[in-house]
Each structure stands twice: as C-alpha cells, then as structure tokens.
Amino acid sequence: MLAGSFARMRSTPPSSARRWDGSPVTVPPRRSLRVACDGTSRLLRCGQVGRCRDCGNRIEWYHRSTEQSVRLHPHELPSARVPAACRWHVSSGIAHPAEDGSGWCRVPHAAVCPAREASRVPPQLVGLRRALAVNTRRLIDAGAFTPPARPADGPVEGRAACRPARPIVQMLYVRYLAAHPVDEIQCVTQTRRRHRCPSPLLAPGTPAGIWRLIPATAAAGQLALPAEVMAVYDLTTLPYAEQMRWRAQHCPQHAATPTAADLAVADWTPFDPLHHGEHIHTRLPAPARHHRPVGRSREVGRP
Known part of the structure; x- marks a missing residue:
C-alpha cells in the first residue's frame, strides 16, 4: 500500500466546524419571535x-x-x-x-x-x-396614568347606570362586555403614521343600536339572576356587515379597507352574568330616557 494511502486513512479527529465526512457544520442562530419596528402589523406576537x-x-x-x-x-x-x-x-x-x-x-x-x-x-x-x-x-x-372615575356614593340609584362605564353589547346574538362606554369604543386599526386610529365605532352618519331592557337571565341551563331586567345595547337590528364591523372593532373608514392591520386586540369580553354581575344595570342610560318617544317607556326584548 502506498504511503499516501496511509496519510489519507489516518485517524484524525475532525475539526469542530466540520462533520466526520468533512462537510461544514452550520448551526442556525437561535432567534426569538419578534415583530419588526417597521412591520405593518403588531399582532404577530403570541401575547x-x-x-x-x-x-x-x-x-x-x-x-x-x-x-x-x-x-x-x-x-x-x-x-x-x-x-x-x-x-x-x-x-x-x-x-x-x-x-x-x-x-x-x-x-x-x-x-x-x-x-x-x-x-x-x-x-x-x-x-x-x-x-x-x-x-x-x-x-x-408622574401623570402617566389616570384611574377611572368611580361612581359617587349616594341614595340615588347608581349614577353609573345613567352611562355604564362597561356596557353590555349584544351583536350577532351574542352578548359581550365592552371595556369603555359605547360612544368611547375606539377603532383598533393602525393608521399610516403607525398609531392607533382615534375614530370611534359609533361614528356620525352610521346606524346606531338601541338600548333595551331585557330579562337578566343566566346562560342556558342556569338559574335566573335576582335582577329582573338589565340594560343592553342591542345591535342585532343592524345589517350583518355592520355587526361584523362592531365585532372586529373597526371604524367605518377602516372597515372599507380590509388590508389595514390591527394595532390592538378587540376589547370584547364574552358576557357571563354570574361573573360580571357588577356591570348589570337595571335602568336605561340617560340619553335613552330623555329622548325616547312617547308611549315607549322601555323596551323589553328577547335576549
């Protein structure tokens, strides 16, 4: 056997950067899931x-x-x-x-x-x-946070009932607990300046829902709550596309732009009467009482 053959057959440990056959070892660097600062969406993260x-x-x-x-x-x-x-x-x-x-x-x-x-x-x-x-x-x-106003104590039946801070909204025949008053629910879409859209969902010129007093019953198969009725902002009378706009929490302008990215998660929480009893109000909001037609003191509808 030639000497050169022994040189090629000698037992030499391979380099740390190569495998036994001499091919290079490429280890991709570990990268955490992040969203680029110039990305079009901020909802690609897990949380x-x-x-x-x-x-x-x-x-x-x-x-x-x-x-x-x-x-x-x-x-x-x-x-x-x-x-x-x-x-x-x-x-x-x-x-x-x-x-x-x-x-x-x-x-x-x-x-x-x-x-x-x-x-x-x-x-x-x-x-x-x-x-x-x-x-x-x-x-x-530091002025970076302002706690929400609490209802004042008094003999009058809860002032928060005149304008619920977290109203119950019914759309697509499902009840949700909103995070803000109806007229303050903000669009979650991202603008061109990469800020959250400041437009409200209840924009002028768009059909609005109806405040109703509906039976305050629990979910199917559960006992009824002590309260007889509760105030609900009903959107089921609106067209299906309008209810989907509210469910996606988009203003009318961004609802017509399906390519617009969302900057935040929609604030809707599925309403559970057994856990959200503190947000149940038995009176209609003040505007609904002041501007209702004569002879329609309150509307009691089916859930």
Missing part, C-alpha cells in the same frame, strides 16, 4: 402587551382554547409560591388554566390587580399586589 385600565400596570393578553381571552401578569412566578387555582401556563401561544409541570407558572392579572379588593387576593400573592400598588401610585404621581 398582546397592554396596560390594565384599572391600575395601569403592564399585562399580556393571551388567547384561550375558548373564545374568551385572558390577561396574565407579564412575568413568571415560582409555582410553589402560587396557589394551584391561580397557576397558568402558555403553550404555543395559547394560555391554559393549569401548570405544565415545571417550577414556574403565570398568574392572571385579576388575582393581583391593586384595583380589586384586597380580600379577594390569595395570601401568597399579597406581596406582588403590594408591589403593583406602589407602581400604580408612581404612575399616578
């Missing part, structure tokens, strides 16, 4: 970042296996320090109300929100709630 409208602290919106979204605290916590009922985990961009077996978990923001009563907060999460309360005070002192 939509926002701020709580009650306390001003940062939250992350995640989709669930059901239609309803959930607000989670943006940081993970040790599972041993969180009650089992408050443990959540995120898998493939979907939030699940359980732990995944690891030592870390997520918690819903409602469990630690400083705007909620302290008696509802689990003892293990009191420290986190206190830290968020301090941050809320800093935001208020």
Whole structure:
C-alpha cells in the first residue's frame, strides 16, 4: 500500500466546524419571535402587551382554547409560591388554566390587580399586589396614568347606570362586555403614521343600536339572576356587515379597507352574568330616557 494511502486513512479527529465526512457544520442562530419596528402589523406576537385600565400596570393578553381571552401578569412566578387555582401556563401561544409541570407558572392579572379588593387576593400573592400598588401610585404621581372615575356614593340609584362605564353589547346574538362606554369604543386599526386610529365605532352618519331592557337571565341551563331586567345595547337590528364591523372593532373608514392591520386586540369580553354581575344595570342610560318617544317607556326584548 502506498504511503499516501496511509496519510489519507489516518485517524484524525475532525475539526469542530466540520462533520466526520468533512462537510461544514452550520448551526442556525437561535432567534426569538419578534415583530419588526417597521412591520405593518403588531399582532404577530403570541401575547398582546397592554396596560390594565384599572391600575395601569403592564399585562399580556393571551388567547384561550375558548373564545374568551385572558390577561396574565407579564412575568413568571415560582409555582410553589402560587396557589394551584391561580397557576397558568402558555403553550404555543395559547394560555391554559393549569401548570405544565415545571417550577414556574403565570398568574392572571385579576388575582393581583391593586384595583380589586384586597380580600379577594390569595395570601401568597399579597406581596406582588403590594408591589403593583406602589407602581400604580408612581404612575399616578408622574401623570402617566389616570384611574377611572368611580361612581359617587349616594341614595340615588347608581349614577353609573345613567352611562355604564362597561356596557353590555349584544351583536350577532351574542352578548359581550365592552371595556369603555359605547360612544368611547375606539377603532383598533393602525393608521399610516403607525398609531392607533382615534375614530370611534359609533361614528356620525352610521346606524346606531338601541338600548333595551331585557330579562337578566343566566346562560342556558342556569338559574335566573335576582335582577329582573338589565340594560343592553342591542345591535342585532343592524345589517350583518355592520355587526361584523362592531365585532372586529373597526371604524367605518377602516372597515372599507380590509388590508389595514390591527394595532390592538378587540376589547370584547364574552358576557357571563354570574361573573360580571357588577356591570348589570337595571335602568336605561340617560340619553335613552330623555329622548325616547312617547308611549315607549322601555323596551323589553328577547335576549
């Protein structure tokens, strides 16, 4: 055998950058899922970042296996320090109300929100709630956050009933809990300047819904609530395209532009009368009472 053959057959460990056959090893760098600053959409991420409208602290919106979204605290916590009922985990961009077996978990923001009563907060999460309360005070002192106005105490039947801060809206025969008054619900589309569209959904010249007093019953198969009726902003009388515009939370201008990207998640929360009882009002809003036709004191319709 020739000497050159021994030179080619000698046992030499390959270089760290090449495989045993001499081909180069290319390891693609790990990259986290991010959205480019000049992208046309901001909803390509798994969780939509926002701020709580009650306390001003940062939250992350995640989709669930059901239609309803959930607000989670943006940081993970040790599972041993969180009650089992408050443990959540995120898998493939979907939030699940359980732990995944690891030592870390997520918690819903409602469990630690400083705007909620302290008696509802689990003892293990009191420290986190206190830290968020301090941050809320800093935001208020810096002028970066203004807490929503609370209804004044008095013998008059709730002033908030004259203009619900979070009205119940019925469209496509489904009831939703809005995040703002009807005339303040804002479009979620992104403008050309890459800001959120300031136009309201209830724009001049567009058909409006009707405030009705409908039976305050629970979901199918559940018992009725103590209240007899509740005020609902009914959109089911509008055309189907108009109801879809409200469901997508687009102003009339952007509803006619299907290529426009969304900058935020729609604020609709599926209404549950057993969990959202504090937002049920038994009186029609003031404009509906002042401007209603004679002989139609109130409308009681089917849900």
